[in-house]
Amino acid sequence: MERSSYPSEIPIFEFPGGIHPQENKQLSNRSPIAKLPLAKELVINLKGQAGNRSIPCVAVGEQVLKGQLIAKSDGIFSSYQHAPTSGKIIAIEKRPIAHTSGLEDLCIVLSADGDERWVELSPAEDFTALCRKQILARIFESGIVGLGGASFPSHIKLQREDGIDTLIINAAECEPYISCDDRLLQDNTDEVLKGAQIISHLYKDLNIIVGIEDNKPSAIEALKAARTKLRMTFDIAVVPTKYPSGGEKQLIQLIAGKEVTHGKLPADLGLVMHNVATCFAIYEAIIQDKPITDRVVTLTGKACGKPGNYRIPIGTPIKHLLESTQTLKSQKLIMGGPMMGFEIQSINAGIVKATNCIIMADSNELKPEQTSLPCIRCGECMNACPASLLPQQLYWHAKADEFDKTEEYNLFDCIECGACAYVCPSDIPLVQFYRYAKSNIRNNRVEKIKADNARERHEARLDRIERVKLEKAEKHRKAAEARRKAAEASGQADAKKAAVAAALARVQAKKEANHEASNSHQADKTKEPKA
Amino acid sequence: MILSSPFAKKPNSVTAVMLWVIVASLPGLAALIYFFGIGVLINISIASITALATEAIILRIRKRPVSATLIDGSALLTAWLIGLALPPLLPWWMTILGTSFAIVFAKQVYGGLGNNLFNPAMVAYVLLLISFPVEMTAWIPPTELAGQSLSLADTFSYIFTGTSSQGYDINFIRQGVDGFTMATPLDHVKTELSQGYRIQEIKVHEMMTGLSGIGWQWVNLGFLFGGVILLFRKVAAWQIPAGVLLGILSMSLILNVLNPDAYLSPAFHWFAGATMMGAFFIATDPVTASTTKKGRWLFGLGIGVITVLIRTFGGYPDAIAFAVLLMNMTVPMLDYYTQPRTYGHTKTKGVSNE
Numbered sequence: 001m002e003r004s005s006y007p008s009e010i011p012i013f014e015f016p017g018g019i020h021p022q023e024n025k026q027l028s029n030r031s032p033i034a035k036l037p038l039a040k041e042l043v044i045n046l047k048g049q050a051g052n053r054s055i056p057c058v059a060v061g062e063q064v065l066k067g068q069l070i071a072k073s074d075g076i077f078s079s080y081q082h083a084p085t086s087g088k089i090i091a092i093e094k095r096p097i098a099h100t101s102g103l104e105d106l107c108i109v110l111s112a113d114g115d116e117r118w119v120e121l122s123p124a125e126d127f128t129a130l131c132r133k134q135i136l137a138r139i140f141e142s143g144i145v146g147l148g149g150a151s152f153p154s155h156i157k158l159q160r161e162d163g164i165d166t167l168i169i170n171a172a173e174c175e176p177y178i179s180c181d182d183r184l185l186q187d188n189t190d191e192v193l194k195g196a197q198i199i200s201h202l203y204k205d206l207n208i209i210v211g212i213e214d215n216k217p218s219a220i221e222a223l224k225a226a227r228t229k230l231r232m233t234f235d236i237a238v239v240p241t242k243y244p245s246g247g248e249k250q251l252i253q254l255i256a257g258k259e260v261t262h263g264k265l266p267a268d269l270g271l272v273m274h275n276v277a278t279c280f281a282i283y284e285a286i287i288q289d290k291p292i293t294d295r296v297v298t299l300t301g302k303a304c305g306k307p308g309n310y311r312i313p314i315g316t317p318i319k320h321l322l323e324s325t326q327t328l329k330s331q332k333l334i335m336g337g338p339m340m341g342f343e344i345q346s347i348n349a350g351i352v353k354a355t356n357c358i359i360m361a362d363s364n365e366l367k368p369e370q371t372s373l374p375c376i377r378c379g380e381c382m383n384a385c386p387a388s389l390l391p392q393q394l395y396w397h398a399k400a401d402e403f404d405k406t407e408e409y410n411l412f413d414c415i416e417c418g419a420c421a422y423v424c425p426s427d428i429p430l431v432q433f434y435r436y437a438k439s440n441i442r443n444n445r446v447e448k449i450k451a452d453n454a455r456e457r458h459e460a461r462l463d464r465i466e467r468v469k470l471e472k473a474e475k476h477r478k479a480a481e482a483r484r485k486a487a488e489a490s491g492q493a494d495a496k497k498a499a500v501a502a503a504l505a506r507v508q509a510k511k512e513a514n515h516e517a518s519n520s521h522q523a524d525k526t527k528e529p530k531a
Numbered sequence: 532m533i534l535s536s537p538f539a540k541k542p543n544s545v546t547a548v549m550l551w552v553i554v555a556s557l558p559g560l561a562a563l564i565y566f567f568g569i570g571v572l573i574n575i576s577i578a579s580i581t582a583l584a585t586e587a588i589i590l591r592i593r594k595r596p597v598s599a600t601l602i603d604g605s606a607l608l609t610a611w612l613i614g615l616a617l618p619p620l621l622p623w624w625m626t627i628l629g630t631s632f633a634i635v636f637a638k639q640v641y642g643g644l645g646n647n648l649f650n651p652a653m654v655a656y657v658l659l660l661i662s663f664p665v666e667m668t669a670w671i672p673p674t675e676l677a678g679q680s681l682s683l684a685d686t687f688s689y690i691f692t693g694t695s696s697q698g699y700d701i702n703f704i705r706q707g708v709d710g711f712t713m714a715t716p717l718d719h720v721k722t723e724l725s726q727g728y729r730i731q732e733i734k735v736h737e738m739m740t741g742l743s744g745i746g747w748q749w750v751n752l753g754f755l756f757g758g759v760i761l762l763f764r765k766v767a768a769w770q771i772p773a774g775v776l777l778g779i780l781s782m783s784l785i786l787n788v789l790n791p792d793a794y795l796s797p798a799f800h801w802f803a804g805a806t807m808m809g810a811f812f813i814a815t816d817p818v819t820a821s822t823t824k825k826g827r828w829l830f831g832l833g834i835g836v837i838t839v840l841i842r843t844f845g846g847y848p849d850a851i852a853f854a855v856l857l858m859n860m861t862v863p864m865l866d867y868y869t870q871p872r873t874y875g876h877t878k879t880k881g882v883s884n885e
Contacts, residue, residue, distance in 0.1 A: 021539045100535070176539060249874060262875035338539040359538075367540040373603055374645030376545055378817040379768060382824075387874040392822055393866065410873040418537030425543045432535035 004217035006224075008238040010209065013257035015250045017386040018242040019419045021176050021339065023215060028300040028307045029179035033187045035311055036324045042084050042110045042315030044070070045097045048352035049151040051077035056108055062089045065119040067291055070108055073140070079153045080143035082291040083110060084313035086117040098318070098335055098352060102345030110315065121289040127198050132161070135202055135286060142285035143292045143353075148181075148246075148275030149336060151354035154282070157274075160267050164203050168255060168273040169196055171212040171219065172239060172246030175337025178357040180296040181276040183309040185212075185219035188280055189226040195279030197232065198286050199272070206272075208234035211251045215241040243339060244417040248273055250386050262413065277356070292353055297321075301360035303330035315350035321358060322347065330360040338366060339418045373426040381420035381430060387413050391420035395430050398437035403444065406437045414438075472513060479509030545644075549604030551766045553611050556812055559754035560615060566673040566746035568681045570619025573690055574626055575611055581630040582610035589639040605644045609633055612652035612812060616805065616852075617659070618670045620689040620701055625663055629655035649859045650819045653852040660852065668848070670715045671704055673746030676738060716744030717804045718848040720795060729792040743802035751807040758811025767815035770824055774831015775810035775838075776801060782839035800839060809834070809851030819859045825869035826862070833858040 047053045054071035055078075058064060064083040071081040091109040096102065124130065130138075140155035148170060169192075173181045185192060200206040210223060223236055239245050239254045249260050252271060260266050266273055274282075277296060284290040294313045301307070305326030312321070318333065333344040335351075335358055344358070351358075359366075381391035390409055397405035414434050421430040486501040563571045586606040590597045613630050633655035641647040660667045674680045681704060685695045694700050714722065716739055723733040733739065742748040761767040779800050786794035800806060805813075814820060814834050821830040834854040841850030872878070 019541070021541070253874075259875050261877075262873075264875075332538075334538055336536075339537040341536055341538070343538075361538075366538040371599070373545050374643065376548070376605075376645050376817050377820075377822045378548065379822050380543075382822070382871075388871045389873055390823060390866075390870060393870075409870065410876065413873045413875060416536075418539075422537050422539055423541050423543070425545045425548055427540070427544075429535055431537065435535065 002215065002217055003241070004214045004220045004238060006214075006217070006220050006236070006238055009235040010237050010255070011257075012237060012239050013254055015245070015253040015386050016388050017384045017419060018244065018250075019384050019422050020241070021243055021422060023241070024177045024300070025179045025182070025215065027177065027302075027304075028298045028309060029182050031308050033183050033296055033309045033311055036316075036321070038085060038112050038114060038116070038313065039316045039320035040112060041090075041317065042087075042112060042313060043095050043317055043348070043350035044081055044084065044108045044110065044315035045095075045350060045352050046071055046081065046106045046108065047097070048081065048314070048354070049079045049145045049153060051079070051153060053106060054078055054081045056092050056106075058089050058092075058108070060089055060092055063087070064089060064110065065117050067119045067121070067293055069141075069291075070110075073153075077153065077156070079145050080141055080291065081108075081314075082143055082293055084293045084315050085110070085112045086115050087112040096346035096349045098344060098346075098349040098355065100342035100345070107350070108315075118290075123288050125287065127286050128201060130286070132202055135198065138285055138289075139282060141291070142281070144278065144281050144285055145292075145353050146275055147277035147281060147295060147353060147356065149340070149354050149356055151352070154274070154278060157272065158199070158202060160265075161203060163270050164267060164272050165207055165270045166256075166272070167196060167199055167203075167206040167208045168251065168271060169208065169210040169234075169276060169279060170246060170248070170251055170273050171210055171216070171276045172251055173216070173276075174213060174241070174243045174246035175339050175341075175357075176243075177300050177359055178298050178337050179300075180298045180309050180356050182216045182219050183298075184276050184280055184296050185216070186222045189222045190230060191283045192276055192279045193223075193226055193230055193232060193234075194287065195281070195283035196234070196274075198282050199274060199279065203272075208232075209237050209255055210234060211237045211239060211245075211255050213241045213245055214238050243419065244386055244415070247386065247415055247417060249415065295351075295353060295355070297351060297355055298357040299325055299360070300357065301327075301330065301334075301362070302365045303327055303362040304360040312351060314353060317348055317350050318344055318358065319347040321351075322360065325360075327360045329362065331363045332359075332361040332366055334359040334361065334366070339422070340416065370427045372424075372428040375424075375426055375428060378425060380423040380425060384419040384423045386417060386419060387415060389414055391430055394437070395428060395433050398433040401440070403437055403441050406434075407441065411437055411441070475509060475513045479505060482509065546602055546604045548766055549608045551764055552608055552761065552812060553604075555757035555760045555764075555766070556611065556615060556754070556808075558756045559750055559808055559812075562746075562750040562753035563615065563619070566675070566749065567619045567671060568674065568686055569683055570621075570671075570681075570686050570690060571614060571617075573623075573686065574617045574619065574621060575614030577623055577626045577690075578610035578614040578617075578630040579607055581627045582606040582613075582634050585631045585634040586639070589635060590643075593639070593643075595643070600643070603644060606634060606638075609638070609651045609655075613655045615808060615812075616652065616656050618667060620669070620671060620686065621659075621666055622693055623690050625659055625666060629659040632658050645818055647818060648862070650813060650816050650855050652816075653813060653855045656852045657856060660847070668714070668718060669701055669705060670718075671701075672738070675745055715804065715848060716747055717842065719744075721842075721848050724793065730795060731792070743799045747804065748802045751802040754807035754811055758807060761811060761815070767811065768817070768820070768824075768827050770827035771815045771820055771831040772810040774828045774833075775806075775814055775835045776831075778832040778835015778837075779806065779839055780835070782836045783843075786839070786843060794843060800842070804842075804849035805851040806838070809838070809855065813851060813855055814858075819855075819862065821862050821865040821869070823866055823869040823871065825871075826865040829865055829869065830858050830862065833861065 052074045056071045058070045066083055066086045068083045070083050073079050088111045090111045094104040095107040097105045136155050144154040145151040171181055196208055237255045244250055258269055281292050294311050296309050297312045298309050334341045335344050377392050385391055393409050394406050394411055416431050418431050482505040483502040583606055587597050590600055610630055633651035637649050637651035637654035638647045688696045720733055738744055762769045780797045783797040783800045787796050821827050837854035837857055838850045841853055
């Protein structure tokens with residue numbers, strides 16, 4: 001593929017490992033971003049972002065306008081969702097979602113009226129008049145999440161203010177096939193850069209660096225031109241094309257020459273990183289007051305009838321995309337890139353905010369299903385791993401269910417980029433083994449907490465029973481003491497009186513003991529957990 | 532079945548890896564044939580048929596896919612290496628015994644390819660060496676010294692009947708023109724040293740010309756050449772042969788400096804016996820070598836040092852096989868204690884946890 005001859009404006013460091021898969025970007029990056037006809041029905045997945053499900057705030061049968069709020073954040077870790085077009089809510093029910101499992105989840109189904117009538121918008125041309133709090137609130141209310149693929153709610157990422165000095169715009173787009181950020185940088189350069197300015201403004205003033213792979217010469221040219229036009233200052237860090245340079249940790253390593261310490265965040269290095277499409281969404285949200293209703297998606301693959309980049313409303317069913325690009329014979333549908341994406345199980349599922357690419361592959365385009373051979377420990381995976389892990393050892397232990405060993409080999413530092421599986425001569429689906437081990441370890445952790453709680457409760461109960469027993473014994477002893485004293489007091493002469501007194505004391509003691517026991521019994525009951 | 536990412540795949544395969552090793556051994560094989568006759572080819576053929584047949588039978592018994600596993604090429608490669616390592620006129624049944632033992636007990640018993648701890652080819656070699664020490668050290672002299680080359684009919688006859696077509700036994704052709712039985716240069720050095728000769732005196736023998744003796748230096752150069760191809764193709768991890776050669780160099784240099792009369796030079800060690808074949812084709816078996824970068828260095832260095840020590844002080848003239856097997860034992864430990872530093876971590880794991 002064509003490489004940019006433009007030198008990086010800041011020194012570039014290296015990250016270990018990495019691979020050079022076939023780029024296949026020219027399939028989709030030749031024409032400007034276009035539009036497709038609107039789908040009749042949009043299926044908006046309420047769990048379309050990282051974190052928790054959004055909570056619907058419209059009723060079935062309600063008419064909504066484009067951009068109208070239809071689902072709220074759960075208030076903790078979630079995001080807002082808006083009507084992608086005007087129309088009528090026809091269902092809020094479980095529908096197939098775009099997920100590797102092929103499971104169903106709660107979706108809002110919107111029947112489009114085709115009018116595309118917007119809610120009332122209040123554009124704010126001068127964002128500098130807005131304070132940090134106002135901007136953050138607007139980002140939150142516009143439902144903005146990281147559009148690079150992780151869809152982490154942006155307002156959370158932007159929350160931390162102190163110590164941040166640099167904004168890195170992630171334009172690396174290292175996955176094969178995907179070209180939506182490349183196109184956005186060429187077709188909406190100004191908007192993307194203004195979005196970056198808004199983020200910079202959030203922190204008073206940040207040093208801005210655009211990290212981009214050298215396989216996007218046109219985008220680099222566009223950035224240079226826009227920089228002059230907008231009189232902005234930022235550095236273009238041109239990094240060599242190598243997957244996964246666009247991984248957050250890897251791009252930081254390339255640009256800053258530093259590693260994000262295990263368990264820490266990029267913010268601890270004074271860095272905050274946002275994707276090109278997220279900057280664009282922030283621009284639209286702040287300047288035009290438009291929440292996320294659509295996004296640029298790369299529709300590509302050798303089976304795709306009209307490959308290219310399109311602005312597609314959120315919730316548009318895959319089926320509609322296949323039909324409107326005249327794709328008839330696709331053998332396999334991948335959402336995301338070929339390295340980290342997943343196979344679409346149902347074409348009735350709608351796209352989500354994280355959908356940056358759909359590959360409509362023909363029969364010989366992607367890896368065929370293959371039986372894997374045994375691992376020969378050749379170490380190719382080790383040489384490809386950008387996190388300097390030992391994938392061969394992780395595989396060995398994950399396969400044997402030795403999860404403690406996988407943790408010793410730093411399993412949780414695996415970013416699941418798939419470079420190891422890409423190079424494996426034995427065709428072992430390595431990442432699948434790591435996901436398996438990770439989910440087992442997570443489940444075990446939950447189980448362990450549960451078991452610990454149960455054990456503590458059981459021990460507390462045993463303690464209590466023992467205590468009650470001791471208290472009872474003490475009562476009996478005291479009663480006996482009282483009897484003896486009574487007997488002594490009345491003397492041997494009046495044995496009859498003494499017997500009566502002793503009986504009374506016995507009754508008294510019994511009463512007391514009963515009272516005590518019922519009290520503690522009640523206490524037991526209230527303490528007993530519901531589980 | 533739901534396939535997990537990635538959906539892209541580099542076109543490479545285990546079979547290609549195995550075949551590349553075989554291809555790269557051709558220069559060494561050519562040198563062996565040139566200096567020691569066609570016997571090595573017959574050995575390779577016998578070993579290959581044995582290995583494939585044994586592997587097929589065991590896979591059948593273990594109810595594993597037979598043809599799909601055989602085409603991975605690993606059994607063929609094991610046989611190939613055994614064939615290259617054995618003396619050219621070894622009785623046929625010994626080759627069969629060693630090869631089948633390697634496949635069954637050094638490979639399939641552990642669970643087949645990828646699970647074995649010991650290098651199967653070297654297990655075969657050592658089994659035969661300690662069971663049949665006379666036959667296993669009966670290398671014939673290089674053609675140049677023998678005066679005439681062995682005919683194809685005689686080669687077959689020796690391997691399958693133990694005598695030549697005229698009925699001579701193997702010691703007949705092992706005799707030089709002076710009537711003394713010829714040994715390999717390493718063997719010769721060992722015998723002579725034990726009789727009190729100095730290295731300089733030993734080296735005047737006609738067999739000892741060149742770097743490491745007639746024939747053997749070319750065999751080693753052949754394997755070195757093929758080995759470099761393996762490194763360039765990235766089929767073998769370069770740290771292992773580098774470690775082996777460095778280990779041999781440093782150990783033999785120390786001894787040689789201490790007493791050049793009693794200890795061979797590093798150059799001799801490098802190009803004698805099975806050094807180059809061992810360094811590039813045997814020690815680099817990824818399954819039984821250490822899998823980390825540092826571990827591979829240590830693994831190689833260990834082989835080099837042990838080889839020189841056994842050659843010098845042990846009872847056997849050559850020692851690559853023993854050195855490889857001894858270092859195979861250390862691999863799990865090497866792997867654990869030589870983990871690389873993971874991204875974002877300050878210390879290497881295995882030594883200390885975070």
